[in-house]
Amino acid sequence: MTNIVHIARREAVLSVTLALLYLAGWAATAYLVPPGLNLAGWPLWFVLSCLFNPLLFVLLCILMVRRGFRPVELGDHHEP
Numbered sequence: 001m002t003n004i005v006h007i008a009r010r011e012a013v014l015s016v017t018l019a020l021l022y023l024a025g026w027a028a029t030a031y032l033v034p035p036g037l038n039l040a041g042w043p044l045w046f047v048l049s050c051l052f053n054p055l056l057f058v059l060l061c062i063l064m065v066r067r068g069f070r071p072v073e074l075g076d077h078h079e080p
Helices: 004-031 043-069
Strands: none
Touching: 004 043
């Protein structure tokens, strides 16, 4: 039997790491992009931090769940 605590800890670390990367990516694109740059009439910082980053991280979440998470058995299937 697999150690369920080890699997849960690994998945939690992956999730928190991805969340921290999202926060760092949002902050970098929101505060490090010069305010005068535009893309299709929208400020580039807004396009990157509020449109591009969420789409990128939704795709990364899907990839993380498909590749990094494992199904685990939570209960016994023994019938009395």
